[in-house]
Amino acid sequence: MKQFFKIFILSLAIFSLVTTVSIRTYVKYSSPDEMAQADSDENKDNDKDEEDREFDTPLEKAMHSGDRINILLVGLEGPRSDTIMLMNFDKKTKKANLISIPRDTYYYREGYAKYSDSQKINAVYGMEEEGINALIKAAEEVTGMPIDNYATIKYEGLRAAVDAIGGVEFDVPFHMRYTDPYDKPPLYIDIKPGEQLIKGDKAMELLRFRKGDPGYPGYPDGDVGRTKTQQEFIKAAVKKAMGLKLPAVISAVYPHIETDLTLTELLGLAADAIGFSAENIRTETLPGTSKYLGEFSFFLADGEEITKLVYEIYDLKLSADADQDKEAEAN
Numbered sequence: 001m002k003q004f005f006k007i008f009i010l011s012l013a014i015f016s017l018v019t020t021v022s023i024r025t026y027v028k029y030s031s032p033d034e035m036a037q038a039d040s041d042e043n044k045d046n047d048k049d050e051e052d053r054e055f056d057t058p059l060e061k062a063m064h065s066g067d068r069i070n071i072l073l074v075g076l077e078g079p080r081s082d083t084i085m086l087m088n089f090d091k092k093t094k095k096a097n098l099i100s101i102p103r104d105t106y107y108y109r110e111g112y113a114k115y116s117d118s119q120k121i122n123a124v125y126g127m128e129e130e131g132i133n134a135l136i137k138a139a140e141e142v143t144g145m146p147i148d149n150y151a152t153i154k155y156e157g158l159r160a161a162v163d164a165i166g167g168v169e170f171d172v173p174f175h176m177r178y179t180d181p182y183d184k185p186p187l188y189i190d191i192k193p194g195e196q197l198i199k200g201d202k203a204m205e206l207l208r209f210r211k212g213d214p215g216y217p218g219y220p221d222g223d224v225g226r227t228k229t230q231q232e233f234i235k236a237a238v239k240k241a242m243g244l245k246l247p248a249v250i251s252a253v254y255p256h257i258e259t260d261l262t263l264t265e266l267l268g269l270a271a272d273a274i275g276f277s278a279e280n281i282r283t284e285t286l287p288g289t290s291k292y293l294g295e296f297s298f299f300l301a302d303g304e305e306i307t308k309l310v311y312e313i314y315d316l317k318l319s320a321d322a323d324q325d326k327e328a329e330a331n
Contacts (some may be wrong), residue, residue, distance in 0.1 A: 102285065107141075121135075178216075234283070
């Protein structure tokens with residue numbers, strides 16, 4: 001049982017979105033022998049494919065290396081993906097990069113008005129027939145990184161996970177007050193500032209809050225500020241969750257998770273994640289700026305800065321940087 005729970009160390013470090021994935025996939029396998037055989041066959045096929053494949057650039061080779069895995073993590077609020085994160089885990093260094101993609105990120109799709117609310121990336125999941133596959137494609141195009149797997153969780157699952165660890169001590173930056181009686185169900189957020197224990201509905205409200213009622217503050221940088229708070233809350237939750245009440249977290253979150261990760265893949269991640277800790281998580285927000293286009297505020301991704309970030313994540317130098325290093329060595 002102790003070895004089994006190692007599977008969830010990495011999972012808890014990525015927003016608790018995958019804490020119960022292994023149980024969901026476990027029920028698909030009734031025979032340990034069948035699971036072991038499937039794992040063996042899959043590894044052989046993958047090794048052969050990578051050996052035979054040629055890559056055009058060092059970045060392309062690094063992206064398809066078996067040393068890393070990219071998982072798209074999606075928090076759902078009804079038909080929209082309210083939280084979108086791309087987790088890159090390096091199996092060798094035991095480090096994870098968590099890139100938040102602001103929900104207002106502009107992602108043009110044909111068939112909708114050019115600057116309508118439907119051109120935001122958080123509308124893709126619920127409006128496209130392909131659902132999660134359409135969102136994966138959008139995230140790949142925006143970040144320039146291939147996505148291997150996904151995990152989605154409803155906000156109810158996050159609330160259940162936070163309650164399972166007894167809440168999270170968190171320093172709320174300002175008085176968060178927002179009212180939307182027309183939301184379904186009606187939304188009432190009222191969280192005082194300062195250090196406090198966040199649990200239950202308060203956790204959902206904290207992560208959803210972006211702008212305040214008249215006379216109350218909101219994030220000056222909109223969704224970007226909201227994303228930073230989400231990242232800090234995740235880190236605080238991870239530190240408390242590591243090694244605490246894992247069975248309770250698993251049981252609580254299980255009904256709210258959907259993923260395409262298989263048990264054999266998770267068992268492999270479990271072995272690779274040994275030695276992983278909350279301190280190994282690096283959080284980033286997709287580079288870009290917020291700007292009004294038409295009637296709506298959009299987050300415009302900065303392609304050049306995203307490229308720099310991707311190269312940094314994969315421990316590679318851009319050609320210009322590489323040339324400068326060569327010149328310095330020559331001198």
